[in-house]
Amino acid sequence: MMKRIITVGTDTSYAGALRDGDPVSQRGTTNRRPTQADVGRLAGVSSGVVSAVVNNRMDGSVRVGREAEARVRAAIAKLGYVPNMAARQLAGGRNDVIGVFTYSPIFPTAAEDFYYPMLQGIEEAAEHAGQNLLLFTGGPVSPEGTRMIYRDGVNSLQLADGSILLGRDSDSEEVRRLSADGYPFVYIGRHTEEHGDVSYVTANYAEATTAAVTRAVGLGHRQVAMIATDLWHPAMADRAEGFHAARAALGLDTAPVYSVPSTDPVDDLVASVIDQGVTCVFVADCLVARAAVAVATARGLRVPEDFSVVSLSDYPGGTDPELNRVTSVLTPTLDLGRVSVSLLVELLTADAREPVSRVVACGFRDGETLARVAA
Amino acid sequence: MMKRIITVGTDTSYAGALRDGDPVSQRGTTNRRPTQADVGRLAGVSSGVVSAVVNNRMDGSVRVGREAEARVRAAIAKLGYVPNMAARQLAGGRNDVIGVFTYSPIFPTAAEDFYYPMLQGIEEAAEHAGQNLLLFTGGPVSPEGTRMIYRDGVNSLQLADGSILLGRDSDSEEVRRLSADGYPFVYIGRHTEEHGDVSYVTANYAEATTAAVTRAVGLGHRQVAMIATDLWHPAMADRAEGFHAARAALGLDTAPVYSVPSTDPVDDLVASVIDQGVTCVFVADCLVARAAVAVATARGLRVPEDFSVVSLSDYPGGTDPELNRVTSVLTPTLDLGRVSVSLLVELLTADAREPVSRVVACGFRDGETLARVAA
Numbered sequence: 001m002m003k004r005i006i007t008v009g010t011d012t013s014y015a016g017a018l019r020d021g022d023p024v025s026q027r028g029t030t031n032r033r034p035t036q037a038d039v040g041r042l043a044g045v046s047s048g049v050v051s052a053v054v055n056n057r058m059d060g061s062v063r064v065g066r067e068a069e070a071r072v073r074a075a076i077a078k079l080g081y082v083p084n085m086a087a088r089q090l091a092g093g094r095n096d097v098i099g100v101f102t103y104s105p106i107f108p109t110a111a112e113d114f115y116y117p118m119l120q121g122i123e124e125a126a127e128h129a130g131q132n133l134l135l136f137t138g139g140p141v142s143p144e145g146t147r148m149i150y151r152d153g154v155n156s157l158q159l160a161d162g163s164i165l166l167g168r169d170s171d172s173e174e175v176r177r178l179s180a181d182g183y184p185f186v187y188i189g190r191h192t193e194e195h196g197d198v199s200y201v202t203a204n205y206a207e208a209t210t211a212a213v214t215r216a217v218g219l220g221h222r223q224v225a226m227i228a229t230d231l232w233h234p235a236m237a238d239r240a241e242g243f244h245a246a247r248a249a250l251g252l253d254t255a256p257v258y259s260v261p262s263t264d265p266v267d268d269l270v271a272s273v274i275d276q277g278v279t280c281v282f283v284a285d286c287l288v289a290r291a292a293v294a295v296a297t298a299r300g301l302r303v304p305e306d307f308s309v310v311s312l313s314d315y316p317g318g319t320d321p322e323l324n325r326v327t328s329v330l331t332p333t334l335d336l337g338r339v340s341v342s343l344l345v346e347l348l349t350a351d352a353r354e355p356v357s358r359v360v361a362c363g364f365r366d367g368e369t370l371a372r373v374a375a
Numbered sequence: 376m377m378k379r380i381i382t383v384g385t386d387t388s389y390a391g392a393l394r395d396g397d398p399v400s401q402r403g404t405t406n407r408r409p410t411q412a413d414v415g416r417l418a419g420v421s422s423g424v425v426s427a428v429v430n431n432r433m434d435g436s437v438r439v440g441r442e443a444e445a446r447v448r449a450a451i452a453k454l455g456y457v458p459n460m461a462a463r464q465l466a467g468g469r470n471d472v473i474g475v476f477t478y479s480p481i482f483p484t485a486a487e488d489f490y491y492p493m494l495q496g497i498e499e500a501a502e503h504a505g506q507n508l509l510l511f512t513g514g515p516v517s518p519e520g521t522r523m524i525y526r527d528g529v530n531s532l533q534l535a536d537g538s539i540l541l542g543r544d545s546d547s548e549e550v551r552r553l554s555a556d557g558y559p560f561v562y563i564g565r566h567t568e569e570h571g572d573v574s575y576v577t578a579n580y581a582e583a584t585t586a587a588v589t590r591a592v593g594l595g596h597r598q599v600a601m602i603a604t605d606l607w608h609p610a611m612a613d614r615a616e617g618f619h620a621a622r623a624a625l626g627l628d629t630a631p632v633y634s635v636p637s638t639d640p641v642d643d644l645v646a647s648v649i650d651q652g653v654t655c656v657f658v659a660d661c662l663v664a665r666a667a668v669a670v671a672t673a674r675g676l677r678v679p680e681d682f683s684v685v686s687l688s689d690y691p692g693g694t695d696p697e698l699n700r701v702t703s704v705l706t707p708t709l710d711l712g713r714v715s716v717s718l719l720v721e722l723l724t725a726d727a728r729e730p731v732s733r734v735v736a737c738g739f740r741d742g743e744t745l746a747r748v749a750a
Contacts, residue, residue, distance in 0.1 A: 076527075076528065077528070080528065081528070095534055096513045097509065097513075097534065123510065123512055126510075126512045126513060127512040127513070129513070130513045131512065131513040132509060132510060132511050132512055132513040132514065132534075133509070133510040133512050133513075134472065134507060134508070134509045134510075135498065135501075135507060135508040135509075135510065136507050137498055137501045137502040137506065137507055137508050138471045138472075138501060138502065138504070138505045138506040138507040138508075139507065152451075153451065153452065153455065153456070159470055159472065159507075159534075
């Protein structure tokens, strides 16, 4: 077992220093670590001055001259003083730690096609901004298996200077409380004012949906419909809003929006819209798109020659080639991650913490399920 | 702007509590947070007792009765007291934070095929163990662009209870210092004693290489060779050792191991081993394997009918189908990540911190580049 490496000075005025040859029974525990008081004593300054130097707050309430700073730094080197990061945070400093919290019971990597690129964007941007990332994989979990931010009244995100929250099924009460507590955070996903002062990053789902419908109408489709799932969710509500806007702007007679629970099969509904003469259906995600293609094919229709299907989200996609062939609005997951970091860093360094939001543009995959309407 | 939600009691003996209606100028700053002293005053106990309850150290030096604990918890709830996690860590508690540090200049996600599954394994295991993950994406970087653990004598990993270190090109001096400082960490990759008391997780590269050679010899190959790169690295040295062991065990006459810098082209060397009558070459990674296949093909040999190529690592693979066709020893990246977490948790909870290591079994991909030797 190696001995702790400590530089020991010959300055006899400092009595607290360790002498070479002191017995070492337990690594790092018997050897008392030099404290800020020790550094101050050796440098001939107060602990407050040492703290100001260590935490780079030399132009704050404690003013430190250049000469005193040099003495403190020399004493730090001589004693091998190591500031404690937890102490630095307590002293009002920051540790350059950004937290990532998800309400999903499983950490993002399990949902590879959606959360993973988001996390990747967060990691890239954090690295670029010189921020460490604290993934709250170990937080409290409710009896229902969802993660919680608060346990016994303790905000488990506190160890991070600020956090990025993601996951569809957020706990409004917790988000409100976080906001009321003044904890800096950015939500990925649109939030309404009822959640308190929430800063968020979202995608332009409404505009992207309008653009997708406009494209289909440009290909001759006049009978379109939308099958939405979980319409209570802002991201889906935005898509429905964009669909309605397209109908109004393009002067379509009928363009119904159906809302179904995400757990329900859509086969009968797809069959019904086909019977109504719809030639292009816009659906919530690629799984619904696959189901719609199957229904149309079973009825003897060719996709996309006779019937077009557009997914308003590329989720889930990933490695399934069939799902990746669906013409689809692309969620800008990587960018959402990146922008959430820059927004949070902005919040952390700003004087005032007024809630802010950013909107990121969606992409579009020109897949194989949308074509010019049959003549 | 919402007001902080604080439950205010009617207990007049507690003067420090906030009254509803107090002016709020800055969220979370003007409102003094209740302290442990406030809680102690209300509960009629010392701050030490409050601290013991908050940090779950009730059977330590401070003994707390059930009745006192109940009074403290009631006071905590009444005042809305929120323990500070940094303070908790300073008090000797743990925050259930495991750090992940890589010496690679870019964070793992950029090297998707190798580090990403490792990180995925780490995340899964951390979640399972109830540990948060601190990714050191923001640490100090040397002028050469590699990450550093220490800056100005400060161990930047301190904020985590312990850390997992990964990346090929570790700084031996830093690892030694970390070890000497008694900071708990697990290295992914074999480490020799010169690094100090290092706990590590590694794969059984030697055994896996022996097994691969044995398989080839079982297919009739008697003239084999190994092309190693970066033989200074323990993971490659282990493979060479396994290769030599196979030669000895199988009684092969010649089975040379060539060592080339990973940046050099291998074309001439591959041509030379073919000229020497070698029928199966074992190479460091899939890129070298691809080059070897190209050389053999250019010389009119069919792979694997006339010439076999086995990669001793599946790196890089990922989405390139050609690389994924190479018969290859598989690095158990996911398992290495998982096991590193469980080993670190073991270290963190153990009384003694003797260095320990774990060996994880490699896999084997029965690809398309190894076949029975031509008659």
